[in-house]
Amino acid sequence: MKQVPIEDRFWQYVDKKGPDECWPWRGTVGKKSGRGQIKKNRRHAYAYRVSWELENGRDIPPDQSARHTCDNPICVNPKHVVLGTQADNIRDCISKGRRVKRGKDLVKRKPGSGRRSLKKRDGET
Numbered sequence: 001m002k003q004v005p006i007e008d009r010f011w012q013y014v015d016k017k018g019p020d021e022c023w024p025w026r027g028t029v030g031k032k033s034g035r036g037q038i039k040k041n042r043r044h045a046y047a048y049r050v051s052w053e054l055e056n057g058r059d060i061p062p063d064q065s066a067r068h069t070c071d072n073p074i075c076v077n078p079k080h081v082v083l084g085t086q087a088d089n090i091r092d093c094i095s096k097g098r099r100v101k102r103g104k105d106l107v108k109r110k111p112g113s114g115r116r117s118l119k120k121r122d123g124e125t
């Protein structure tokens with residue numbers, strides 16, 4: 001089977017507009033995050049992050065997070081995506097008057113750290 005490169009798959013879902021406008025994602029949108037998603041290396045990746053990576057030709061460093069300058073979660077215009085640290089992100093949220101959820105949202109899950117599903121088959125009671 002021939003693999004379609006991520007670039008090709010990616011751009012077919014993008015409603016490209018003017019260079020400074022928001023480019024809405026027309027593919028899958030995460031229910032919780034409200035952000036565009038695409039499958040990359042068999043995992044779901046956020047579309048705006050992939051957009052940044054394609055534009056810059058490199059991966060987003062693991063200690064950096066990408067955010068929108070336009071506050072539009074489905075926007076994938078690489079011009080509207082900037083990198084920052086988690087701390088930047090939080091500061092940004094606070095300065096915009098958003099409430100920052102403490103706890104689980106800030107904890108990064110390690111990718112591929114194994115799954116914890118030891119299902120016990122106990123059968124009947």
Ligand SMILES: [Zn+2]
Pocket residue numbers: 021022023070071072075076077080
């Ligand atoms: Zn935008």
